[in-house]
Amino acid sequence: MKKVESRGGRRSARAGAGAAGWAVSALLVWAVAVMAAASAGVESGGRVGESAPPRVVILGDSLTAGYGVDPGQAFPARLQSWIREAGFPHEVVNAGVSGDTTAGGLRRLNWILRRPAEVLLIELGGNDGLRGLAPDSTRSNLVSIIGAARAKYPGVRVVLAGMQMPPNMGETYRAAYEGVFPSVAREQNAVLIPHLLEGVGGRPELNLPDLIHPTPEGHAVVASNVWKVLKPVLEVRDPAR
Numbered sequence: 001m002k003k004v005e006s007r008g009g010r011r012s013a014r015a016g017a018g019a020a021g022w023a024v025s026a027l028l029v030w031a032v033a034v035m036a037a038a039s040a041g042v043e044s045g046g047r048v049g050e051s052a053p054p055r056v057v058i059l060g061d062s063l064t065a066g067y068g069v070d071p072g073q074a075f076p077a078r079l080q081s082w083i084r085e086a087g088f089p090h091e092v093v094n095a096g097v098s099g100d101t102t103a104g105g106l107r108r109l110n111w112i113l114r115r116p117a118e119v120l121l122i123e124l125g126g127n128d129g130l131r132g133l134a135p136d137s138t139r140s141n142l143v144s145i146i147g148a149a150r151a152k153y154p155g156v157r158v159v160l161a162g163m164q165m166p167p168n169m170g171e172t173y174r175a176a177y178e179g180v181f182p183s184v185a186r187e188q189n190a191v192l193i194p195h196l197l198e199g200v201g202g203r204p205e206l207n208l209p210d211l212i213h214p215t216p217e218g219h220a221v222v223a224s225n226v227w228k229v230l231k232p233v234l235e236v237r238d239p240a241r
Helices: 004-040 075-085 101-113 126-128 135-154 171-178 181-189 215-235
Strands: 055-060 091-096 119-123 159-160 191-193
Touching: 055 075, 055 101, 075 091, 091 101, 101 135, 119 135, 119 215, 126 135, 126 159, 135 159, 135 171, 135 181, 159 181, 159 215, 171 181, 181 191, 191 215
Parallel strands: 055 091, 055 119, 119 159, 159 191
Antiparallel strands: none
């Protein structure tokens, strides 16, 4: 009886030792995997010891989102291609939401800027105008967006896309609305794209049937309008370019 108990005790001890050994081995495997991942620079959401590429965040509406066209044909995607071809390291973030207004952009800005942005390109205000919202409200929201972005990332550079309204909105409203963008850019020390839809607005061959949203060819023109202004902004990061 004692002999059986002794064997059972030894078996239990061996089982306990085996379990402990397995746990230690598993811990060692885990530790080796973690160290290997660290040495390879792999980490969730990025690479250890490797800075993330600088970001160009485009906060916009359906024009940025690429309503009615393939996302790869919208102007943000075209800008990304040109940025790479020019040798810049920047990553373009398409933060366009169809139907968005300046008020909507202000509400979601904090979420959009969870990660740092080197450049914030604001393409908002078109829907404000089409809805007949007060230009002073658009102005206030744009100023608040710029202020909030700089409070979060003091070094962020701001590019503001100028908008225009069709004649049917009335000359008084149209003049007041269109004056908002250069005024805000000047007062807030932002870089202005004088007219985002220059060469596109009012041209049926470059717009979808709604005559509001560009075709792929229209987006190519829009991208060119943006690139003329954005490229010098990116070059400031590396004066030697």
